[in-house]
Amino acid sequence: MATVRDLLGDIVDEVETVLLFSPSSSYYERCQEVEDISTIVVAPDNGVGAERYVELPLEFADLSERIRFGIEGALDEDHIEEGDEVACATKLFDDVIDSVSRARAGDLDQSGVYDLFTNSRGDPEVIRDVLDVAVELGQKGQKGKPVGALFVIGDAGKVMNKSRPLSYNPFEKSHVHVGDPIVNVMLKEFSRLDGAFVISDGGKIVSAYRYLEPSAEGVDIPKGLGTRHMAAGSITRDTNATAVVLSESDRLVRAFKGGELILELDPEEY
Numbered sequence: 001m002a003t004v005r006d007l008l009g010d011i012v013d014e015v016e017t018v019l020l021f022s023p024s025s026s027y028y029e030r031c032q033e034v035e036d037i038s039t040i041v042v043a044p045d046n047g048v049g050a051e052r053y054v055e056l057p058l059e060f061a062d063l064s065e066r067i068r069f070g071i072e073g074a075l076d077e078d079h080i081e082e083g084d085e086v087a088c089a090t091k092l093f094d095d096v097i098d099s100v101s102r103a104r105a106g107d108l109d110q111s112g113v114y115d116l117f118t119n120s121r122g123d124p125e126v127i128r129d130v131l132d133v134a135v136e137l138g139q140k141g142q143k144g145k146p147v148g149a150l151f152v153i154g155d156a157g158k159v160m161n162k163s164r165p166l167s168y169n170p171f172e173k174s175h176v177h178v179g180d181p182i183v184n185v186m187l188k189e190f191s192r193l194d195g196a197f198v199i200s201d202g203g204k205i206v207s208a209y210r211y212l213e214p215s216a217e218g219v220d221i222p223k224g225l226g227t228r229h230m231a232a233g234s235i236t237r238d239t240n241a242t243a244v245v246l247s248e249s250d251r252l253v254r255a256f257k258g259g260e261l262i263l264e265l266d267p268e269e270y
Ligand SMILES: Nc1ncnc2c1ncn2[C@@H]1O[C@H](COP(=O)(O)OP(=O)(O)OP(=O)(O)O)[C@@H](O)[C@H]1O
Pocket: 148, 149, 150, 193, 194, 195, 196, 210, 211, 212, 213, 225, 226, 227, 228, 229, 230, 231, 246, 247, 248, 249, 250
């Protein structure tokens, strides 16, 4: 009689590398005791002190996104090589690791999300902080009403040249950065009015209320999205900036880079 283990054990057959997504330290320790495997921890922080580690900038609600990010990160950090068979152990329904997927490194489509964080002009923490603000704004809205917002991160000089002010700039001469709790409150407050926030590579808020005037020629954004998203897509093709948009109408958060939609998040799932 075959057992469930015979049937499902195939998933990890001849696998030499395990990617552990956000393991507890006891789980990580148990993994260290397994012979002939190399372990890579993929998590928001390296609390377990893993030797091989990939930082996860956000907890992807979509499991395949999370796994692709981990594998791309492990490849980029040279923890694994293309063609390696890896097992990915993740939390899906529970707060403990409850699922395993097998993949061959390099075979999955590039997600673009890893690239968004590692190869953008803006620092990865700045992009993450802006995504956090957009997600929070999407969850809460402005006094309960849905609100839209547009953040342009990186290459700020060029972005300023391709835009003009709609109103006085409340951040003129100030030296404030995203991620600072007070600033996050300000960003949410100012998002009631029109236009875009312009943020430097390092996270300094350069301006609010900018009307972007990039050329939209040849920019292909999904149908149904309006001028805010078109402006976001276009500015990232005209400059090396990354754009993060919260939609007032469908309440999703999207990121654009190089003129393309890279990431779509539902704030309700975070
Ligand atoms: N070029 C631009 N630069 C900065 N802000 C813009 C630009 N175009 C539009 N916006 C902002 O986007 C708002 C919404 O415009 P619109 O409804 O056409 O965009 P949308 O892509 O459908 O966004 P949403 O999903 O939030 O409705 C405008 O009121 C304005 O504040």
